[in-house]
Amino acid sequence: xxxxxxxxxxxxxxxxxxxxxxxxxxxxxxxxxxxxxxxxxxxxxxxxxxxxxxxxxxxxxxxxxxxxxxxxxxxxxxxxxxxxxxxxxxxxxxxxxxxxxxxxxxxxxxxxxxxxxxxxxxxxxxxxxxxxxxxxxxxxxxxxxxxxxxxxxxxxxxxxxxxxxxxxxxxxxxxxxxxxxxxxxxxxxxxxxxxxxxxxxxxxxxxxxxxxxxxxxxxxxxxxxxxxxxxxxxxxxxxxxxxxxxxxx
Amino acid sequence: xxxxxxxxxxxxxxxxxxxxxxxxxxxxxxxxxxxxxxxxxxxxxxxxxxxxxxxxxxxxxxxxxxxxxxxxxxxxxxxxxxxxxxxxxxxxxxxxxxxxxxxxxxxxxxxxxxxxxxxxxxxxxxxxxxxxxxxxxxxxxxxxxxxxxxxxxxxxxxxxxxxxxxxxxxxxxxxxxxxxxxxxxxxxxxxxxxxxxxxxxxxxxxxxxxxxxxxxxxxxxxxxxxxxxxxxxxxxxxxxxxxxxxxxx
Numbered sequence: 001x002x003x004x005x006x007x008x009x010x011x012x013x014x015x016x017x018x019x020x021x022x023x024x025x026x027x028x029x030x031x032x033x034x035x036x037x038x039x040x041x042x043x044x045x046x047x048x049x050x051x052x053x054x055x056x057x058x059x060x061x062x063x064x065x066x067x068x069x070x071x072x073x074x075x076x077x078x079x080x081x082x083x084x085x086x087x088x089x090x091x092x093x094x095x096x097x098x099x100x101x102x103x104x105x106x107x108x109x110x111x112x113x114x115x116x117x118x119x120x121x122x123x124x125x126x127x128x129x130x131x132x133x134x135x136x137x138x139x140x141x142x143x144x145x146x147x148x149x150x151x152x153x154x155x156x157x158x159x160x161x162x163x164x165x166x167x168x169x170x171x172x173x174x175x176x177x178x179x180x181x182x183x184x185x186x187x188x189x190x191x192x193x194x195x196x197x198x199x200x201x202x203x204x205x206x207x208x209x210x211x212x213x214x215x216x217x218x219x220x221x222x223x224x225x226x227x228x229x230x231x232x233x234x235x236x237x238x239x240x241x242x243x244x245x246x247x248x249x
Numbered sequence: 250x251x252x253x254x255x256x257x258x259x260x261x262x263x264x265x266x267x268x269x270x271x272x273x274x275x276x277x278x279x280x281x282x283x284x285x286x287x288x289x290x291x292x293x294x295x296x297x298x299x300x301x302x303x304x305x306x307x308x309x310x311x312x313x314x315x316x317x318x319x320x321x322x323x324x325x326x327x328x329x330x331x332x333x334x335x336x337x338x339x340x341x342x343x344x345x346x347x348x349x350x351x352x353x354x355x356x357x358x359x360x361x362x363x364x365x366x367x368x369x370x371x372x373x374x375x376x377x378x379x380x381x382x383x384x385x386x387x388x389x390x391x392x393x394x395x396x397x398x399x400x401x402x403x404x405x406x407x408x409x410x411x412x413x414x415x416x417x418x419x420x421x422x423x424x425x426x427x428x429x430x431x432x433x434x435x436x437x438x439x440x441x442x443x444x445x446x447x448x449x450x451x452x453x454x455x456x457x458x459x460x461x462x463x464x465x466x467x468x469x470x471x472x473x474x475x476x477x478x479x480x481x482x483x484x485x486x487x488x489x490x491x492x493x494x495x496x497x498x
Binding site: 158 | 283284285286290291292294295392393395396397399400402405406407409410411413414482483486
């Protein structure tokens with residue numbers, strides 16, 4: 001299977017990393033819209049337009065499947081992207097909801113969703129989780145986490161104060177925390193420490209792998225997949241980060 | 250005089266505010282590239298391309314002057330924008346350098362420049378200040394200030410820790426601090442407190458007004474200028490923020 005992975009920037013590499021760890025595909029084409037990142041502060045119509053343009057980009061390749069690794073795009077643009085695409089498209093929001101469903105036995109579990117402003121405003125996670133019977137949902141836009149990760153601030157006083165700022169109203173540690181942005185797994189150790197070891201962290205990359213394994217019965221392993229990286233600006237910078245994050249060299 | 254003001258997003262409104270306070274123009278056309286903001290984390294070639302596209306946008310209007318209110322664009326794209334424009338273009342970096350020159354008598358003054366990663370990497374302020382005889386320059390990319398302002402965090406523990414993080418190496422309070430990003434004037438009170446009252450803050454909007462008054466001998470006052478706001482996404486959101494910031498209603 002030859003697949004495309006789309007993200008607003010570099011964050012989707014965390015999803016690629018999960019897929020590589022499970023040797024799922026023989027070829028992965030990654031496209032990051034680095035010239036217009038971030039999407040999480042932008043308008044619904046803009047996000048849909050950018051999603052459609054990504055599908056146009058992927059039409060240059062003969063793909064079997066497109067994975068939308070960006071939560072913001074998954075929350076707003078999946079329908080419009082599917083309407084103009086010939087191949088199957090799955091998104092991280094759907095995958096995250098399925099992962100909650102599979103890992104939480106009790107429908108009364110408290111679930112905290114964190115994401116960009118756009119993702120949280122979409123209520124995409126709440127709507128999906130509600131349909132699956134979960135009622136105790138709380139969502140918080142934690143927009144500062146994105147630039148903190150991009151500045152490589154993964155611990156320390158700024159992060160501690162930012163946690164306090166965003167989570168001051170959370171009186172009870174959640175049973176599950178949905179990391180609703182591909183940047184957030186880079187803060188997972190600190191988040192786990194903050195909320196305690198009993199909080200289950202839902203990670204987009206692992207959730208996608210779980211969905212793919214269940215939905216597509218991917219039994220064959222591909223140890224050395226072909227990887228191609230494209231970006232709307234400075235693809236060399238993206239390739240450099242990919243080599244570092246994915247330990248390709 | 251009918252002028253255009255260009256910024257990557259909403260930050261340039263702080264420059265418009267300064268111009269309105271001095272009643273300098275009869276008509277201002279503002280264009281914010283909100284669909285692709287921020288520029289400060291992007292690549293030189295992308296910034297130049299976006300600057301050129303802004304000039305194309307302004308060709309729909311008969312302008313006498315274009316003010317580039319974005320430090321990142323001023324640092325990288327002014328030459329390329331001038332090459333394709335029929336009207337005069339001035340930028341905030343140039344204005345900031347002139348303002349330093351006018352307000353600091355001693356060429357040995359310590360000047361601290363803060364800005365986005367792209368602005369600081371360009372060394373545009375240092376090159377210009379060097380030409381004016383200033384030698385004691387120190388530049389620091391303070392990228393987190395942008396999302397902090399956008400999250401309306403103008404004081405408190407996160408900001409205090411962010412100041413410590415960025416300024417821990419600054420042993421001596423600077424004689425002047427160049428606020429090299431249009432978002433930063435919103436942190437000016439806190440920055441003034443941090444560095445002390447003897448540090449002169451150089452504000453892009455005030456610097457532009459000073460340059461305009463010196464260069465164009467704008468004596469006539471325009472009490473009720475015509476204002477028009479355009480944005481590459483969601484112009485209504487921009488107009489709403491403009492009404493609030495500029496107290497238009």
